[in-house]
Amino acid sequence: MRTFLRIWSGQTVSQIGSRMTNFGLTLWIWGQTGKATSVSLMVFFSLLPMVFIAPIAGVLVDRWNRKILMLGSDSVAGLSTVVLLILYLTGHLEIWHLYITSAINMTFSQLQTIAFSASISVLVPPEQYSRVSGLRFITNYGASIIGPAFAGVLYYTVKLPGIMAIDLLTLSIGLSTLAMARIPRAAETEAGRESRQNWWTEISYGFHYLRARPSLLALSLTVVTFWFVHDLGGALYAPLVLARSGDSARTLATVSTAAGLGGVTGAIFMSAWGGGKFRRIHPFLIGTIGAGIAKTIFGFGQSLVVWFPAQIFSSFNFPIRGGAIDSIWMSKVEPDIQGRVFAFNQLLEGILTASATLMAGPLADQVFEPAMRPNGSLSGIFGWLVGTGTGSGIAVIYISMALMMIAIGLVGYMLPAVRNVEKIAPDYTIGENTSSIESQIQIPIVPHMELEVINAFSES
Numbered sequence: 001m002r003t004f005l006r007i008w009s010g011q012t013v014s015q016i017g018s019r020m021t022n023f024g025l026t027l028w029i030w031g032q033t034g035k036a037t038s039v040s041l042m043v044f045f046s047l048l049p050m051v052f053i054a055p056i057a058g059v060l061v062d063r064w065n066r067k068i069l070m071l072g073s074d075s076v077a078g079l080s081t082v083v084l085l086i087l088y089l090t091g092h093l094e095i096w097h098l099y100i101t102s103a104i105n106m107t108f109s110q111l112q113t114i115a116f117s118a119s120i121s122v123l124v125p126p127e128q129y130s131r132v133s134g135l136r137f138i139t140n141y142g143a144s145i146i147g148p149a150f151a152g153v154l155y156y157t158v159k160l161p162g163i164m165a166i167d168l169l170t171l172s173i174g175l176s177t178l179a180m181a182r183i184p185r186a187a188e189t190e191a192g193r194e195s196r197q198n199w200w201t202e203i204s205y206g207f208h209y210l211r212a213r214p215s216l217l218a219l220s221l222t223v224v225t226f227w228f229v230h231d232l233g234g235a236l237y238a239p240l241v242l243a244r245s246g247d248s249a250r251t252l253a254t255v256s257t258a259a260g261l262g263g264v265t266g267a268i269f270m271s272a273w274g275g276g277k278f279r280r281i282h283p284f285l286i287g288t289i290g291a292g293i294a295k296t297i298f299g300f301g302q303s304l305v306v307w308f309p310a311q312i313f314s315s316f317n318f319p320i321r322g323g324a325i326d327s328i329w330m331s332k333v334e335p336d337i338q339g340r341v342f343a344f345n346q347l348l349e350g351i352l353t354a355s356a357t358l359m360a361g362p363l364a365d366q367v368f369e370p371a372m373r374p375n376g377s378l379s380g381i382f383g384w385l386v387g388t389g390t391g392s393g394i395a396v397i398y399i400s401m402a403l404m405m406i407a408i409g410l411v412g413y414m415l416p417a418v419r420n421v422e423k424i425a426p427d428y429t430i431g432e433n434t435s436s437i438e439s440q441i442q443i444p445i446v447p448h449m450e451l452e453v454i455n456a457f458s459e460s
Helices: 002-033 036-063 066-089 095-123 126-154 159-180 190-195 199-203 205-211 214-234 237-244 249-273 281-300 304-332 335-371 379-386 392-414 437-441 449-457
Strands: none
Touching: 002 036, 002 066, 002 095, 002 126, 002 159, 002 237, 002 249, 036 066, 036 095, 036 237, 036 335, 066 095, 066 159, 095 126, 095 304, 095 335, 126 159, 126 249, 126 304, 205 214, 205 335, 214 281, 214 304, 214 335, 214 392, 237 249, 237 392, 249 304, 281 304, 281 379, 281 392, 304 335, 335 392, 379 392
C-alpha cells in the first residue's frame, strides 16, 4: 500500500486545486451567459475526447511506462491552466477557449486515469481492491468538499487568477509525489501475450475480450447506461441550483460541499468495510438505486433544506457502487490487458455521456424551460410538483433521469447475466510464467495494514 498511498496523497491535493478551478470557471461562464447550454457545452467538450482517445490510450497504457504517462498527462493539465491564466490576465479569455482547453485536458486526463487504474493491480493485493477504490473516491469527494468551498469564497476576493494560482501549486505537489513513486510493470499473462499483435488488433482488443464474455459485456452496458442518464441530468446540476437560488455561488458551493460530505462518508464506509462477504454486485446495484432515489428528491427541492441532505445521501452511494464495480473489474481482467479493457469501457461511456451532455443544454433552454413557464405546455402537468418559475424545466429533466437510474438498478437485478456476473466470469489467475504481485512490489505486505491507512487518511 505504501507506493499507492504516496501517489494517492499527491493526486488528492492536486484534485482539490483542479476542482477549485473548474468551479471558478463554471461561475465565470454562467456570469457571462446565464445559459445552461454554455455550461453543459464545457462538459460536452471535456467528454468528447473520450470517444477518440480511449482505445489508443488503452494500448499505450499496456505498452508504455505508466508512470511516465501519468507525469506527462498531469504536466499538460498544468500547462493549459497557465494558458487560461494568461488569457484572463490579458483580457482575452473567451468561452470557446475553455471548450478547447477542456478537450485537451480531458484527452490527457483520460490517459492518466486509465494508467492509474491499470496500475492498482500491481501495487496492492487483490483483497485490498475495494478499499483502494474507496480511497480513490476519497480523493474525488474530498476535493468536492474543499475545492468548491474554497473557490466559492475566494472567487469574490482573489478572483479567477488567484484560484488558478492555487491550482498550479497543488499540481506541483501531485507531480512531485508521483515522480518519487515506483510503479512496476504488470506481469505478463497468457491473455496479454496473445493480444500483442498490430496496433489495430490491440485497439479493438477490449471489445473482442468483452464480446467473448457476455456477462462482463452486460455489466459494462449496465454501467455506461447508468452514466448516460446520470450525466444528462448532471450536466444541468449547476444551472438547476443557480437558477433556483438567484445565481448564488455560495449556495452552489454549499451543495457541492454536501456532495463531498456524502462521498467522504460513503468512501470511508467502503474503505473500512471492504465489501464484506457479500457478492460485490449487490452494493453496486443497491447503490445505483439509492443514488437514483436521492437525486429524485434533489430534483424536487428548491432550497438548501432539501438539496443539502439529498445531495449527501446521493453521494454516499457512489463510492459504494463504484468500489464494488471497480473490484469486480480488477479481479476479472488480467493486469497486463486492463488498460485496453478499461479503455473500451470508457469509450462506450464517452460516446453516451458526450451525447447526453450535448443534449442537456438545448433540451433545458429550448424545450423544457419554455414549456414549464406559466401557461406553458407542460406547466399544467408538472407545475404542481416543481413549480413554474426559472429552473422548473431543468428540474423536470433532472427528476426524469433520476427515475431512470432507479430503473437501471432494478433491471440489473432482473438480468441473470448481470446479477450473477461474479459466478459466471471467473477471476483471473497468475500462471506459472508470471510473477506474483508481492514479488513485483518488493515491499512486505503486512496483514490488515490497510486499517492503519484508513485511520490515517480517512476522507472522501
